Amino acid sequence: MVSEATNTLKKSVFWDWMTTVDHKKIAILYLLAGTLFFLKAGLMAVIFRIQLIAPEMEFISGQTFNEFITMHGTLMLFLAVTPIFFAFMNFVVPLQIGARDVAFPFVNALGFWLFFLGGLLLSLSWFFGGAPDAGWTSYVPLASREFGGVGIDFYVLGLQISGFGTLVSGINFIVTIINMRAPGMTMMRLPLFCWTTLLTSILIVFAFTPLAAGLALLMLDRIFDAQFFIPGEGGNVVIWQHIFWIFGHPEVYILVLPAFGMISEVIPAFSKKRLFGYTSMVFAVLIIAFLSFMVWMHHMFTVGIGPIANSIFAISTMTIAVPTGIKIFNWLFTMWGGKLTFNTAMIFAASFVPTFVLGGVTGVMLAMAPVDHLYHDTYFVVAHFHYIIVGGIVLGIFAALFYWYPKMFGHKLNETLGMIMFWLFYIGFHLTFFIQHILGLVGMPRRVYTYLEGQGMDTMNFISTIGAFLMAVAVIILIINIVYSALKSEPVTVDDPWDARTLEWATHTPVPEYNFAQTPQVRSLDPVFYEKIHGNGKMKPAEPLDDIHMPSGSILPFFISLGLFIAGFGFISFHLDLFISPYVLIAIGGIVTFGSMGLRSMQTDHGYHISKETVEEMEKELS
Amino acid sequence: MADTADLSKGLPTNPEKATLEGKNKFLGMFVFLAGEVTMFATFFGTYLGLRDGTAGGPEPADLFQLPLVFIMTMILLTSSLTSVLAVYAMKKNQFQKLKLWMWVTFLLGVSFLSLEIYEFVEYYEHGLGYTSSAFASSFYTLVGLHGAHVLFGLGWILLLLLRYRGTGVTLSNAPKFYAFSLYWHFIDVVWVFIFTVVYLMGIGA
Numbered sequence: 138m139v140s141e142a143t144n145t146l147k148k149s150v151f152w153d154w155m156t157t158v159d160h161k162k163i164a165i166l167y168l169l170a171g172t173l174f175f176l177k178a179g180l181m182a183v184i185f186r187i188q189l190i191a192p193e194m195e196f197i198s199g200q201t202f203n204e205f206i207t208m209h210g211t212l213m214l215f216l217a218v219t220p221i222f223f224a225f226m227n228f229v230v231p232l233q234i235g236a237r238d239v240a241f242p243f244v245n246a247l248g249f250w251l252f253f254l255g256g257l258l259l260s261l262s263w264f265f266g267g268a269p270d271a272g273w274t275s276y277v278p279l280a281s282r283e284f285g286g287v288g289i290d291f292y293v294l295g296l297q298i299s300g301f302g303t304l305v306s307g308i309n310f311i312v313t314i315i316n317m318r319a320p321g322m323t324m325m326r327l328p329l330f331c332w333t334t335l336l337t338s339i340l341i342v343f344a345f346t347p348l349a350a351g352l353a354l355l356m357l358d359r360i361f362d363a364q365f366f367i368p369g370e371g372g373n374v375v376i377w378q379h380i381f382w383i384f385g386h387p388e389v390y391i392l393v394l395p396a397f398g399m400i401s402e403v404i405p406a407f408s409k410k411r412l413f414g415y416t417s418m419v420f421a422v423l424i425i426a427f428l429s430f431m432v433w434m435h436h437m438f439t440v441g442i443g444p445i446a447n448s449i450f451a452i453s454t455m456t457i458a459v460p461t462g463i464k465i466f467n468w469l470f471t472m473w474g475g476k477l478t479f480n481t482a483m484i485f486a487a488s489f490v491p492t493f494v495l496g497g498v499t500g501v502m503l504a505m506a507p508v509d510h511l512y513h514d515t516y517f518v519v520a521h522f523h524y525i526i527v528g529g530i531v532l533g534i535f536a537a538l539f540y541w542y543p544k545m546f547g548h549k550l551n552e553t554l555g556m557i558m559f560w561l562f563y564i565g566f567h568l569t570f571f572i573q574h575i576l577g578l579v580g581m582p583r584r585v586y587t588y589l590e591g592q593g594m595d596t597m598n599f600i601s602t603i604g605a606f607l608m609a610v611a612v613i614i615l616i617i618n619i620v621y622s623a624l625k626s627e628p629v630t631v632d633d634p635w636d637a638r639t640l641e642w643a644t645h646t647p648v649p650e651y652n653f654a655q656t657p658q659v660r661s662l663d664p665v666f667y668e669k670i671h672g673n674g675k676m677k678p679a680e681p682l683d684d685i686h687m688p689s690g691s692i693l694p695f696f697i698s699l700g701l702f703i704a705g706f707g708f709i710s711f712h713l714d715l716f717i718s719p720y721v722l723i724a725i726g727g728i729v730t731f732g733s734m735g736l737r738s739m740q741t742d743h744g745y746h747i748s749k750e751t752v753e754e755m756e757k758e759l760s
Numbered sequence: 761m762a763d764t765a766d767l768s769k770g771l772p773t774n775p776e777k778a779t780l781e782g783k784n785k786f787l788g789m790f791v792f793l794a795g796e797v798t799m800f801a802t803f804f805g806t807y808l809g810l811r812d813g814t815a816g817g818p819e820p821a822d823l824f825q826l827p828l829v830f831i832m833t834m835i836l837l838t839s840s841l842t843s844v845l846a847v848y849a850m851k852k853n854q855f856q857k858l859k860l861w862m863w864v865t866f867l868l869g870v871s872f873l874s875l876e877i878y879e880f881v882e883y884y885e886h887g888l889g890y891t892s893s894a895f896a897s898s899f900y901t902l903v904g905l906h907g908a909h910v911l912f913g914l915g916w917i918l919l920l921l922l923r924y925r926g927t928g929v930t931l932s933n934a935p936k937f938y939a940f941s942l943y944w945h946f947i948d949v950v951w952v953f954i955f956t957v958v959y960l961m962g963i964g965a
């Protein structure tokens with residue numbers, strides 16, 4: 138895979154991956170783990186769509202249905218899409234800004250292990266009395282100690298741990314993008330993907346911390362009998378909704394901004410044109426990021442907050458459509474008059490545009506507070522956010538996968554299989570979700586495990602499920618494609634297989650451990666393209682060739698996370714009948730975590746150097 | 761990325777930001793504290809929403825004693841000042857002074873925390889358990905979280921003081937002492953808000 142050929146320190150493969158702090162390897166770990174959660178959550182969706190294929194089915198029980206929709210949503214948002222984004226961010230952002238690594242390689246690894254073990258903790262719920270079942274929003278009182286089962290404890294602690302990982306990764310990306318840019322890479326020359334990574338990370342810092350607070354409150358309520366959400370004891374259930382959506386709405390933008398960035402890379406590359414309106418694109422994402430904190434109450438129109446608040450939040454919600462519209466036009470104008478190549482990456486990116494518009498239009502419809510009483514908690518909302526999440530985010534991810542695959546793995550994915558997959562997925566997606574708008578309008582409530590015959594819902598549900606099958610087949614074809622291409626594809630030996638524009642295409646394939654032998658001097662937006670036109674096609678170095686300093690690997694990120702995993706399980710086990718006392722588990726976990734942190738701060742890590750000669754040798758071998 | 765600054769003329773005036781690593785730590789710490797602000801804001805919001813939810817149990821005005829809280833505030837404010845003096849000494853490359861002021865900071869932190877524990881015990885004896893009411897839970901959670909931050913800070917500075925007891929100011933430990941002082945100021949600012957929002961407003965209401 139990526140850096141086997143270039144790995145200078147000899148270690149066993151397993152140990153190497155457990156201790157790696159190399160952003161490119163961490164990217165692969167994120168991609169693998171995120172894909173596993175994606176497949177798991179997707180499988181659940183197929184199963185509960187089968188349950189809904191006909192009225193009064195008894196394929197799974199109502200309880201299982203609730204557990205599946207909860208886990209589906211939670212996994213997809215927190216443990217599938219976010220990590221897959223982190224995979225691309227980790228791999229691409231340092232290359233795009235001309236850096237040798239991220240700002241905090243150790244923290245980067247820590248972020249991965251926290252996410253992964255947090256996700257594992259959440260998934261353990263299946264073996265200890267059932268998964269969480271109160272929806273991905275876990276509203277109280279449904280999720281409070283009186284009504285929610287032990288699954289909710291797994292939800293609270295699993296998300297707490299993985300959310301902490303997301304938070305530290307976000308901090309790492311912010312510092313990386315601000316401090317580690319190569320000479321000449323000014324903020325207004327940053328590729329859009331870096332901009333959106335920066336803004337997503339900022340949103341993470343301000344949104345995941347309220348989530349952490351909210352989850353802590355719910356945990357204290359459930360495990361230590363606090364009274365935050367118990368109305369009889371002076372508590373208040375609406376507070377949970379506020380906290381959740383103060384996190385939750387920025388979260389949806391945390392997810393969509395990187396997808397914006399991805400297609401802003403793919404579309405110019407295959408239109409052979411620079412991104413139209415770069416500056417307005419940057420300002421549009423800035424405004425969107427800011428506004429995303431001003432709209433959370435649109436999820437609570439029906440709670441009864443009052444007409445004034447509802448009006449204010451309706452208007453602020455609608456204003457987000459303005460910067461979003463700017464972006465849509467810029468993508469269209471980038472393609473307009475370009476030399477278009479419709480390969481798989483491009484067709485995914487291009488089809489993002491119309492589907493995302495549909496999601497935005499229903500968003501504005503939902504933002505009209507009075508009418509929202511009709512839509513709220515029906516399949517109309519489900520259709521809305523899937524147009525954004527699948528039609529926007531997942532299409533963006535597929536575009537990015539096909540686009541960056543050769544840089545990450547040294548060969549392209551098969552185009553024929555890619556196109557088949559695209560059409561299956563695209564048709565399947567619209568079949569599944571378009572019809573759900575109408576289902577919602579005729580009154581089908583969301584999160585209900587079955588329906589009666591003869592209410593005008595039978596055919597539409599049937600069509601929706603068939604669409605889900607098509608999407609599942611498309612994902613299977615993607616997996617076949619990955620295996621097939623690994624075996625059959627020509628290795629990519631050139632640096633720049635797509636004739637693209639940004640700095641990641643100036644590195645060798647496979648990317649050597651140190652990324653750039655010499656830090657490049659950036660002279661323009663789209664620097665690689667600039668050098669192709671105005672230079673000799675190679676980046677000019679900004680420094681002489683010298684020894685390269687690298688951070689050394691460490692197993693401590695794994696142990697810090699493992700300790701939290703054990704302690705988290707300890708907290709949950711207050712509600713389990715285990716042979717071991719919860720306090721013992723919490724103590725062990727605490728010792729492992731704080732011990733590892735202490736060890737880390739006591740050891741002096743100078744990293745190691747790759748000598749100039751080795752670098753020269755590797756450069757010769759790779760070019 | 762290690763110590764790449766020019767040391768031929770002695771330590772630079774801002775040793776904490778002289779290396780790229782130092783700059784990264786500096787910015788990273790600021791971003792982290794920005795996140796902490798929103799987290800504390802959430803707990804403050806929750807407290808404000810629930811402080812009237814006393815469910816027949818003790819109320820803020822029955823419990824809070826201004827003199828004690830005032831002493832605690834003064835102790836923490838002073839400890840913030842001593843940490844500034846420590847950083848000031850660090851910039852002048854006076855390592856002994858740095859250590860001295862950091863130890864003073866540490867001791868002030870310990871006394872603050874002891875008073876807080878005393879305070880909680882006192883309230884408990886007046887019938888305010890953690891589960892007594894929504895007010896009780898949100899009070900103990902907000903103030904206790906702040907206390908936990910103080911405790912973490914104490915562990916942190918203790919570790920730094922022990923590990924670097926004989927090294928002098930270097931480009932690799934300066935960013936660490938500096939990051940600690942940022943964190944400590946942050947804790948102090950949070951306490952000022954707790955003092956106002958929880959205690960003053962609690963007694964006034």
Ligand code: HEM
Pocket residue numbers: 274388389390392393435436454455457458461496497498499500501503504505509512513514518521522525526
């Ligand atoms: C023009 C932009 C958008 C507008 C005006 C908008 C508006 C809304 C409104 C008003 C709701 C609440 C509906 C209800 O519960 O009755 C909603 C729900 C939702 N939206 Fe959007 N939205 C927009 C973009 C997005 C984006 C970009 C995402 C995701 C990346 C997203 C994901 C969601 C999700 C997940 C829900 C449902 C949450 C739940 O109740 O489980 N939306 N949207």
Ligand SMILES: [Cu+2]
Pocket residue numbers: 385386389432433435436
């Ligand atoms: Cu929203």
